[in-house]
Amino acid sequence: MKVLIINGHPKNKGALATLVGEVGTGAVEGGAGVEQIRLAEQDIGYCRFCLKCHGDLDSTIAPCAQDDDMGMILEKVREADGFILASPMSSGHANAYMKTFIERCVWTLGRPTGRALWIKRCPETRLTDKQRYAVTVTTTGAVPAWSKVLCNGSTKEMVELAKRHFNAKVVGKLYVGTLFERGLDEDDIKSAFSMGLGLAGRIKGGGR
Numbered sequence: 001m002k003v004l005i006i007n008g009h010p011k012n013k014g015a016l017a018t019l020v021g022e023v024g025t026g027a028v029e030g031g032a033g034v035e036q037i038r039l040a041e042q043d044i045g046y047c048r049f050c051l052k053c054h055g056d057l058d059s060t061i062a063p064c065a066q067d068d069d070m071g072m073i074l075e076k077v078r079e080a081d082g083f084i085l086a087s088p089m090s091s092g093h094a095n096a097y098m099k100t101f102i103e104r105c106v107w108t109l110g111r112p113t114g115r116a117l118w119i120k121r122c123p124e125t126r127l128t129d130k131q132r133y134a135v136t137v138t139t140t141g142a143v144p145a146w147s148k149v150l151c152n153g154s155t156k157e158m159v160e161l162a163k164r165h166f167n168a169k170v171v172g173k174l175y176v177g178t179l180f181e182r183g184l185d186e187d188d189i190k191s192a193f194s195m196g197l198g199l200a201g202r203i204k205g206g207g208r
Helices: 015-029 070-079 096-108 145-149 153-165 186-205
Strands: 002-007 033-038 082-090 110-116 119-125 132-139 168-176
Touching: 002 015, 002 070, 002 186, 015 033, 015 082, 015 132, 015 168, 015 186, 033 070, 070 096, 082 096, 082 153, 082 186, 096 110, 096 153, 119 153, 132 153, 132 186, 153 168, 168 186
Parallel strands: 002 033, 002 082, 082 132, 132 168
Antiparallel strands: 110 119
16 A cells, blocks of 8 residues: 655644654554655646646646656656645645645646536546545644634645545545644644544555
8 A cells, every 4th residue: 555645834844744744654554655745845847837738638647848846746646545635724725835736736637528517628537547545634823723614725625636636535634723822732643643544444445
């Protein structure tokens, strides 16, 4: 079992790094091999909207006009059985590193052959070889956890990435708020570990 961490935070220490580490440890305890990609350390350009990827209907990973690290990352996405998607919340949304990554995935991992209600040509996943599984981790400095029902664009955007582009069922979502005021506590750590263990279990059991 291969689990890929895609972490949008530019810091390699702090609350999100700690939580992601615990989720990863839980996945390892569950029998998975875990690799982390920190987006801030990769060469990922902004989408240029040239639509080269959009025009390719046959490839599992559509070609891109930019020769950067996205090609390598997308290959790792294709190989993975599960994902840990992590981002701090910025102005109610995933941060710029994660949003740039999501934008680059839209048509490289999605064909314009889907439909949402009456809207045609929506992206649907190219990764139809197997069912994958995902969990998300979102942290906020000032926003309390109870407000996630109103202000949680980060989690929603990562969930959409997992479902629409990675062909992954989201089996866990961790949202930890008011970190400026209180910091992490033991319950946060335990929840993160448990979520990683659960992710490995879902991959191993094929969703049972």
